[in-house]
Amino acid sequence: MPIKPSWGSRIFDSVNVALLLAFALITVIPFIYVIAGSFATQKELLMRGFILFPTEFSLDAYKYIFSTRTLVRSLLVTVYITVAGTLINLFFTCLMAYPLARKDMDFRKPILMLIVFTMLFSGGMIPTFLVVKQLGMIDTYWSLLIPGAISAFNLIIIRNFFQQLPDGLEESAKIDGCNDLGIFLRIVLPLSMPAIATFSLFYAVGHWNTFFNAVLYINDHTKWPIQVLLRQIVILASGGVGDSTAMESDYVAPPDQAVKMAVIVVSTLPILLVYPFLQKHFAKGVLLGSVKG
Amino acid sequence: MPKSIAAQAAVSSASRPSAWAGRLARNRWLYLMVLPGLLYFLVFKYWPMYGIFIAFKDFQPFLGFWDSPFVGLKHFERLFGDPNFVVLFRNTLILAAYNILFFFPLPIIVALMLNELRQELTKRVVQTLVYIPHFMSWVVVVGIAYMFLTTEGGIMNELLARFGGEKINFLVSNEWFRTIVTAEVMWKETGWGTIIFLAALSGVDPQLYEAARMDGANRLRQLWHITLPAIRSTIIILLILRLGHFLDTGFEQIFLMLNAMNREVGEVFDTYVYSVGISQGQYSFSTAVGLFKSIVGLILVVVANNLAKKFGEEGIY
Numbered sequence: 223m224p225i226k227p228s229w230g231s232r233i234f235d236s237v238n239v240a241l242l243l244a245f246a247l248i249t250v251i252p253f254i255y256v257i258a259g260s261f262a263t264q265k266e267l268l269m270r271g272f273i274l275f276p277t278e279f280s281l282d283a284y285k286y287i288f289s290t291r292t293l294v295r296s297l298l299v300t301v302y303i304t305v306a307g308t309l310i311n312l313f314f315t316c317l318m319a320y321p322l323a324r325k326d327m328d329f330r331k332p333i334l335m336l337i338v339f340t341m342l343f344s345g346g347m348i349p350t351f352l353v354v355k356q357l358g359m360i361d362t363y364w365s366l367l368i369p370g371a372i373s374a375f376n377l378i379i380i381r382n383f384f385q386q387l388p389d390g391l392e393e394s395a396k397i398d399g400c401n402d403l404g405i406f407l408r409i410v411l412p413l414s415m416p417a418i419a420t421f422s423l424f425y426a427v428g429h430w431n432t433f434f435n436a437v438l439y440i441n442d443h444t445k446w447p448i449q450v451l452l453r454q455i456v457i458l459a460s461g462g463v464g465d466s467t468a469m470e471s472d473y474v475a476p477p478d479q480a481v482k483m484a485v486i487v488v489s490t491l492p493i494l495l496v497y498p499f500l501q502k503h504f505a506k507g508v509l510l511g512s513v514k515g
Numbered sequence: 516m517p518k519s520i521a522a523q524a525a526v527s528s529a530s531r532p533s534a535w536a537g538r539l540a541r542n543r544w545l546y547l548m549v550l551p552g553l554l555y556f557l558v559f560k561y562w563p564m565y566g567i568f569i570a571f572k573d574f575q576p577f578l579g580f581w582d583s584p585f586v587g588l589k590h591f592e593r594l595f596g597d598p599n600f601v602v603l604f605r606n607t608l609i610l611a612a613y614n615i616l617f618f619f620p621l622p623i624i625v626a627l628m629l630n631e632l633r634q635e636l637t638k639r640v641v642q643t644l645v646y647i648p649h650f651m652s653w654v655v656v657v658g659i660a661y662m663f664l665t666t667e668g669g670i671m672n673e674l675l676a677r678f679g680g681e682k683i684n685f686l687v688s689n690e691w692f693r694t695i696v697t698a699e700v701m702w703k704e705t706g707w708g709t710i711i712f713l714a715a716l717s718g719v720d721p722q723l724y725e726a727a728r729m730d731g732a733n734r735l736r737q738l739w740h741i742t743l744p745a746i747r748s749t750i751i752i753l754l755i756l757r758l759g760h761f762l763d764t765g766f767e768q769i770f771l772m773l774n775a776m777n778r779e780v781g782e783v784f785d786t787y788v789y790s791v792g793i794s795q796g797q798y799s800f801s802t803a804v805g806l807f808k809s810i811v812g813l814i815l816v817v818v819a820n821n822l823a824k825k826f827g828e829e830g831i832y
Contacts, residue, residue: 225573230733230734230735231734234631234734235631236734238628238631238632239632239634239637241628242625242628242629242632242637243641245625245638245639245641245645245705246640246644246645248702249644249647249648249702249706249736250644250647252659252663252702253647253659255662255663256659256662256668259662263669266600267668272532280543284605306695313551314551314552314555315552317548317549317551317552318548318552318553320545320548320550321546321548321549323544325541327542327545327549328538328539328542328754333549335557336553336556336561336763340560340561341554341566341811342817344560344563344564344809345560345561345562345564345565345566345567345787345808345810346563346567346788346802346805346806346808347785347788347792347793347799347801347803347805348566348569348788348792348793348802349562349563349564349565349566349567349569349802349805350559350563350566351705351792351793352563352569352798353558353559353563353566355564357558368555368559369559372552372555372556372558377552378739387815399813401544402544402545402548403547427650430652430653431653431654432768433582433652433654433764434767437770438642438793445706446533447654449652449654449655450552450654452654452655452658452796453654453657453658455732456654456658456661456662457568457654457657457658457661468605470621479662479668482658482662483662486655486658486659486662489654489655490655491829493650493651494647497647498648500650501643501646
């Protein structure tokens with residue numbers, strides 16, 4: 223028989239719900255503000271200041287930013303980096319994870335130790351920069367694709383995932399004359415599709431958000447990914463701060479509030495679109511992460 | 516019995532050293548598969564570690580790695596004698612302290628609140644919304660903060676002006692830098708941070724609560740005697756690990772928030788390495804600064820991990 227909740231308990235519940243909804247609202251309002259602002263006219267923005275719903279709906283900001291070569295180009299660059307980068311990540315990560323998941327692989331432990339050590343200690347920004355420079359990757363997209371090809375953390379998680387697949391399937395494939403590469407491609411990969419989908423999403427979000435590597439390695443502004451351009455437009459152009467680099471020549475007007483907001487929306491939208499999938503998978507990813515090797 | 520045949524084959528080949536060649540040949544595909552990744556780690560992780568030696572040289576790009584003169588600890592002496600060193604340390608420490616004091620408890624509190632929610636739907640809606648900012652880039656988060664805080668039509672200053680206050684230029688202010696940085700972290704990562712605590716809480720046996728109710732414990736007492744103890748070890752471990760990483764102030768965020776006016780309070784080791792190394796081209800000195808940070812960081816992480824193990828937890832490696 224359910225016990226009727228007491229008054230104190232009910233007050234506790236209402237306060238709790240109210241506080242949590244307030245927290246959720248605080249999280250979401252900045253997004254709504256930016257999205258609403260991007261559809262507002264500059265006049266209304268100046269007059270009302272805070273808009274959660276524009277009275278006068280305007281697409282001017284979007285028309286403007288999509289008429290500039292700069293934004294369209296850096297969106298294309300970012301799409302390219304995201305697709306190519308994710309494919310490269312998956313290729314390198316899965317291919318290396320499988321042999322390390324096999325108990326009959328020689329030198330498995332030393333190779334794993336080699337990998338784990340890179341999670342604790344690294345050469346640091348400057349030596350890595352010099353290596354990338356020496357390889358001639360500065361100002362090429364390779365500098366955004368290759369230096370982060372494998373995340374040691376993801377590699378170990380995928381390896382753990384491969385390891386818990388039943389051995390029997392591999393054994394029987396071997397008896398049927400399948401070599402190790404065949405086993406990997408025809409048995410292990412198809413079985414791991416859900417996990418691989420999760421990691422593709424995580425890698426892809428990382429590439430879409432890529433920022434600092436581009437600041438480090440890409441000086442040619444025609445090759446800037448969207449995040450670097452976003453910083454240029456929203457952060458460096460706000461309030462005439464600091465070492466602001468001059469705007470590119472094909473920018474006619476200085477960006478106003480609505481334009482800045484529209485650029486933020488455009489550079490965020492793809493992530494919001496995949497967010498439902500991210501959310502579905504990430505709990506699994508986080509929990510997988512707690513499985514130790 | 517395919518399994519036993521394979522096992523026998525493995526045992527017999529491992530026992531005879533002369534069979535190594537055969538084993539190598541049998542595993543050739545595995546070797547081939549591990550090779551690209553191994554090359555990646557050697558080139559992009561271990562070659563830079565080797566490159567750290569330029570911290571002990573006066574590296575000049577036109578002379579190259581080998582011919583640049585060896586200078587011993589010169590760059591380290593310069594670092595420790597540099598008044599900037601104290602500033603870097605102070606800024607890093609204060610930002611880390613802000614983070615631990617103001618950000619660290621938040622995900623715990625929110626997780627406890629979510630755990631008390633009875634309606635599944637409300638819980639799901641709140642969770643869905645508060646996880647979103649984690650996936651946003653720091654550029655977007657700092658960009659939104661700029662839209663709010665700028666003196667040119669930013670909503671904060673509009674409100675201040677409307678209520679008769681003075682406009683505050685938050686973005687170039689030394690007093691506001693740490694507050695804004697911490698607030699941004701709170702906004703972006705609190706929701707996401709609840710996951711690990713919620714996972715720990717989902718393991719609590721509901722019978723415990725039932726028994727406590729039978730004994731007349733109210734909600735607060737249940738929270739205190741059942742829920743909190745359930746996540747205590749998670750809290751301790753995360754706190755220890757956070758302390759182990761206290762030199763790692765969020766680099767991209769600080770980099771984006773820094774400008775010529777707030778460097779005095781905002782400059783931390785990583786951003787200093789960037790401005791001295793990349794912007795000014797002092798490769799050797801900046802590598803020395805980076806190396807100092809990495810070594811202290813490594814020691815802290817190892818100590819923290821051992822501490823975590825002392826508390827009976829697994830640690831991170």
